[in-house]
Amino acid sequence: MRIPQETIDRIRQSADIIDIVSDYVSLKKRGQNWIACCPFHNEKTPSFNVSPSRQIYKCFGCGKAGDPVRFIMDIENVSYPEALRHLAKKYGIEVEEEQLTPDELIRQNERESLFIVLNFAKEYYRTQLLETEDGRSIGLSYFRERGFLDQTLQAFELGFSPDQWDGLLQEATRRGYRTELLEKAGLILTKEGGSGKPYDRFRGRVIFPIHNVSGRVIAFGARILKADKNQPKYLNSPETEVYHKSQVLYGIFQAKNAIRQEDVCYLTEGYTDVISLHQAGIKNVVASSGTSLTIEQIRMISRFTQNITILYDGDAAGIKAALRGLDMVLEEGMNVSVATFPDGEDPDSYVRKMGAEVFRQHLSHHTNDFITFKTDILLKDAGDNPFKRAEVISEMVQSISKMPDPIKRQVFFQKTARRLQVDEQTLISESNRLVLKNLERPQERRSAPASPRPGQGPEPPPNELTEILNDFSSADPYEAPVPEKPVTRLKSRTPLAFQEEECIRILINYGGYELEPDISVCHYMLSELGAMEFTTPVLREMLNEIRQGFLTSEIRTADYFLNHPNQDFQLLAIDMVTVRYQLSENWEKHEIYVPTEADKLADAAFTNILRLKKLVAEQRMSEIKLQIGQAQEPEECDRLMLEYMHYKKVDIEIGGLLGTVIS
Known part of the structure; x- marks a missing residue:
């Protein structure tokens, strides 16, 4: 299906970048913008900036940038239409999609198809729990025994799978879902070798849907309700295109806002621990779903808080599990504590037995930082x-x-x-x-030395200082700069390309400012540039667009390029309008006035034009030198010499205006 342009415009107008990004990371206000640790790469110091006035985000570490739709595409790894549907659902906008052509239907995204069939399965299990006799007498009875209320069942979308070989398969087939899609989603199985009929994976079990951080069902956990030594107590979905167990935390969708508000995340082991604590009002809790804690899970928590408290069982196995996960949390620079429970108790049983108030008191008295916890455990054994x-x-x-x-x-x-x-x-x-x-460990070196060539010693290792200096422009001046995959485009700029980019930056940020009555920055700079063509293709195209607009009395500023269909224009415009550092507002209290760039626009525009012309002259002189060396005729040589002297004179005059030293 295709989304009409009118609906796309409504979605874009409704989407608020702060509201959207806050669903995934914990933002802090800094000046007019908001900052956070980037959700797209691992970092300790925030370099992810969000501008509410521009409705854009920009990471100065990895270079990710865009608008609300692009953010959803990047964070959820979905297509453009999927991102629009996600935002439409968030803002209650009805999407009446147009019918796709047969070819477009064939190419329909398989990832979206998996989400659709998983959502169908969730609704099927919910219906079985609440509207069938077996569901109410078996599944619902189990949840009631654990004390789960109706609102809790709804919040976690719990369900029940009847003890039938192909109950879900039959219903899915009746609805038109393909068997191979159900198998890819991990909902059905076929005997090894492909012989025999396919059958439901989760039979005779209560169902715990697993949601991603945006609330979409990506997998299921299921608990058996009868004693069967041949069957595991818990059964989980296999790895699929949308579900990677090591990257998922159970309950993160229900907990993310509470984690941000409480500034601490409680980490447990199982589904019922999360659900019981959530029902008791302790909603900032997630589970690693019985797996060892992974680095991806830790980094997901770090989007919302830097504080983790691990809640594990009081038995020896639970304590050892806590110790294994602590060092990974520490390596990520997070603050980690551990809370233990009496022998035989886990968070689920303890909160149900003692109640929420006693549970909170227990946490306050039995939570220790990792040093105290680990030291006590190890000394006791020693x-x-x-x-x-x-x-x-x-x-x-x-x-x-x-x-x-x-x-x-x-x-x-x-x-x-x-x-x-x-x-x-x-x-x-x-x-x-x-x-x-x-x-000193060879396997941990950044790169192995190359094999020496005959007659030579080994090649020197990469010059790390050079790499750091190359990245200095995107590093905090008050900290040792740490390179984090900077944008290649910025590294590869020539001096001329740098000035071309600076010219476009001034034009789109300040083009409408008046230098004199009826003389705008755009008017002045375009007049001075004349017919000059930029050497960088994308900058040349942007300059041509600015020129075309000026011919119709339109000054095309940053907003024009931020909403341009050309993504290269968008990304460059984001780079040019996003400022990583902002001047402290405290200077005015001390009656110290610090001029802004807007206050010095005339000088900035004048200097940029001069530097551009000087670099063009220098480039042309280099080209003429080569042509003189290749000239065959004296007349041609004389003509080139005159042209060279012209550009040399221009170069010297501009150097004098700029105050540069001419050798």
């Missing part, structure tokens, strides 16, 4: 054995060394030294030894 106590010290140093923040490391070294009754400097020395050891 006892008075000096060798085991030495191993405990080594273990603690390894964990603390993983923390990227040097201040946090210092604090925890001090605390650990007191707790273990050892000298703090001993811990720091051991940490330094570990860091050096890791740097």
Whole structure:
């Protein structure tokens, strides 16, 4: 189906970039814009900027940029129509789609088809739970025994699959869904070798739909309700195009707003832990769904908070599971605590037995930072054995060394030294030894040295200082710059291309400003440029568009290019209007006036034009030198020399105006 342009315009007008991005990351206001750690790449210092006035986002680390629709496309990995439907649903806009042609139907996105069939399965399981005799007597009874209320069943869209071989398959076939699509979605199985009839994967089980961060069902977890040693207690969907277990947290859709508001995420193991705590009013809770905690799951939490409290069972297995996940959280620069429960209790059973208020009190009294928690556990096992106590010290140093923040490391070294009754400097020395050891490991080097050529020594390693200096323009001047895959286009600019881009930046940001009565920045710069053609294709096209607009008395500013159908124009315009750093507003309190770029526009426009003309002259002189060397006739040589002298004179005159030194 095709979405009409009128509907697309309504969706775009309704979509608010702050509202949309806030569903995925925790934004903080800075000046007129908002900032966050980028959801598209791993970073510790926020470089992701959102401009509500422009309705755009821009990451100064990885280069991702766009408008609300582009953000949904990037974050959800969906097509343009899918992103529009997502936003339409969010803002309650009805989408009356036009019929696609047969060829377009054939090419319909398989990913969207998986979402559709998974949503059908969710509705089927819901219907079976609430509207069939077996569902009410078996499935609903199980949920009632666990104390789940109707609003809880609805919030998590819980369901029931009857104990039939092909109940879902029959209903899906009747609705027109293809068997191969059901199999790709992990809803049905076929015996090995492809022989026999396909059958339902989740038979005779209660169903826990698994949602992605935007609320779409991507998989299912299912619990068996009868004792059967030949069947696993829990059964999960297999990996599919839309479901990757290591990247998913159960309950993240229901919890994300509460995590942001509470500024802490409670991490549990199972589905029922999440649901019981949510029902008790503790909604900032997610589960790793019985898997070991993964780096992708940690980074998903970091979109909403830097604080994680792990809630695991009080048994030995639960404690060891907590220890395994702690170091990964630390490496991501997050703050991690651990809360344990009495033996035989888990978050689900404890909150149902004791109630929400007692549960919160228990958390406040039994939550420890990871140093205290891990030290207590390891010391308890070590006892008075000096060798085991030495191993405990080594273990603690390894964990603390993983923390990227040097201040946090210092604090925890001090605390650990007191707790273990050892000298703090001993811990720091051991940490330094570990860091050096890791740097020397060949497999962890950034790149292996190339094999030396005959008669030569080995080639030098990549010059890391050069890489850092290349990225300095996008780094915080108050911190050591750390390169994070900068945009290649910015690195590859020639001096002339740089000035061409600067010219376009001034034109689209300040083209309408008046330098003198009836003389705008656009008027002045286009007059000075004359018929000059830019060397960079996309900038040349943008300049031509500005010229065409000026001929009809239209000054084409940033908004024109931000909404342009040409995506290259959009991305360049975002780069040119987004400023990473903003001047502190405190200067006015001290009666100090700091001029803005708009205050110095005449000088900026004048200087840019001069530099452009100077670079063009220098480029032309280089070309003439080559032509003189190749000239065959004296007349041709004389003509070229005269032309060279003309450009040399221009170069010297402009150099004098700019105040540059001419050699």
